[in-house]
Amino acid sequence: MEDNVTMTAMPLWDSYVRALHSRFQEEPCLAWINPAQGDPFEIDELVAARKVCVPIMHPHFDLRYAPYLLELDLSRFQDGDVLARTVELAANAWTLDSLQKMNGQPVCGWVAASCSARDLAAYWARTCHIHHRNGQAKLLRFHDPGVREWLWPALERLQRTTLLGPATHILSIGRNGELLEQGLDDTEPQQQHTSLTLTAKQWNEVEDYAVVHAAWLALCGQDEAWRGRLSQQSGWQYNVLDCLRQATEYGIVDAQDRALFARHALEVGTNFHLNALLSPVWERTRTGQYYGGVLEEVIGDSADRLFIHLHHET
Incomplete structure (x- = not known):
């Protein structure tokens, strides 16, 4: 037996x-x-x-x-x-x-x-x-x-x-x-x-931790492969935190809008905002308009699909 x-x-x-x-x-x-x-x-x-x-x-x-x-x-x-x-x-x-x-x-x-x-x-x-x-x-x-x-x-x-x-x-x-x-x-x-x-710069970053976490979670929730992908990129969070200073320059202060901006920085790259297609977006966010809504009007599509539009531009 x-x-x-x-x-x-x-x-x-x-x-x-x-x-x-x-x-x-x-x-x-x-x-x-x-x-x-x-x-x-x-x-x-x-x-x-x-x-x-x-x-x-x-x-x-x-x-x-x-x-x-x-x-x-x-x-x-x-x-x-x-x-x-x-x-x-x-x-x-x-x-x-x-x-x-x-x-x-x-x-x-x-x-x-x-x-x-x-x-x-x-x-x-x-x-x-x-x-x-x-x-x-x-x-x-x-x-x-x-x-x-x-x-x-x-x-x-x-x-x-x-x-x-x-x-x-x-x-x-x-x-x-x-x-x-x-x-x-x-x-x-x-x-x-x-x-x-903490220095002023450190505090600004701490106050954006929740924003970057929300962007990370949104991407990982959409496709869990992002979790492994980002884990291989040393310092990705600090690159996005640095990019969020540009969001502030564009007048983007709403937490959900900043999380969307951070998500685009992760998904497309931290220089995504320099694309000429987005110039009309920054003109309007500087006047206090919401990033997500303005972006969808400019690209005629969901903000979640920005990567596709910028990819077609390159």
Whole structure:
């Protein structure tokens, strides 16, 4: 009689669980959770007993939805189970289905720190989250792994040191499904400011992250091959963010119009706006007219088909 053997395929994110166990073998792991769209651990007694909220003081921010840190000792089975659940949540949050449903990012990442969870939470709330720009208090959502993935490379070394504070490394799952690690070389001296400050250019880009994400999601939703294609193009997001400065010059300020402009930059190329066919469009957007509507009038077709019209022009 032959033995029947059932092979069970391990989920892709299982390799991330093993990597995190290895990374935090000799130090506590601080799981960083974002309950803004529902706390995935709301009824978990272990989490309830240990979680430390980041006390963000912003006039329009409800602390019930503040991110929180959770210290895990991965030598304990129960703590390891919580880690595995956070990894599964983080990986699933980057699926197109979850992104299209706007489910958000419930897991910010996993943090190594030289202090307690409470001290790190207080540091981030005091030093990094709240900024004042154009007379308004702004919340820097660096706890969102999608924001941090694009923000980190754009920061100067001193800004990175200030963002980390007593944290030594932050790990998270990125847009392309890889396990990212953000930290600094321990061999170099690490100075930091009393608070994290972004330049005007950095803030302009941060405020367009959602626009570029919407353009990326629209393309990937139309054809998932775009996801793999763009993952092979290093720095594509910064090229599009730079292109959006031209959209501002053309008077395009509406978020949906800017997302459409960014999508065209991705689909056609960042110099698409220089095509002579579009000159009448920019004349009208500079007067305050909406990009999408004007574009469709000029080309006599859906704005989603601009690529075809520009291709025929070349």
